[in-house]
Amino acid sequence: MLISELLAVLSISAATGLRLALPLLLIGLLSGEQLWSAVPILANIPEAWVVSILVIWSLLELTISKDRVSRRFLQSAELFASPFVGTIAGVAIARLANISDSWLLVVLAATGGVLAFVLQMVQVGWLYRSKSPPMWAIFIEDALCICLVFFAFDAPEQGGGIALFLLWIAIRSSVVWRRWQKKR
Secondary structure, eight states: OHHHHHHHHHHHHHHHHHOSHHHHHHHHHHSOTTGGGGSTTGGGSOHHHHHHHHHHHHHHHHHHTTSHHHHHHHHHHHHHHHHHHHHHHHHHHHHHTTOOOHHHHHHHHHHHHHHHHHHHHHHHHHHTSSSOOOHHHHHHHHHHHHHHHHHHHHOHHHHHHHHHHHHHHHHHHHHHHHHHHHHO
């Protein structure tokens, strides 16, 4: 069923739009024996290095994201990496779903990269506004990222629905920002 795979890719891409390393780490741990063999670039790197880098990066994401100044630096840097990570995560989920058509992989990869970039851009936009998000919202964001990864594997319809809802919030945010800029 193609719709199920598309929703799984949307779910994992939304997760990479929230955090970059944590979804990649969970993809490897949840994919079974082969670990990162379905992930395009990570399959060529020794597993010990991949695990080390992703664990350190995930811990940095989870701890640095709580401080406003450090969060600005982290999210600005992750903004440029998010399309790339969203693309490879989308390809990994598509490969794990046994999609082998090259044109379909390209479409799913592009969709994943764009969604991850849009969600990361919205986060950066809200961070650079006058007020930073409250701490409870950052913890919800962390939990939502983990849930979206699990949904991509076990319940793609629900994960895809949440991803589409996050996209709707991103679109609504642009309207709020436009009104905010007109008031200034």
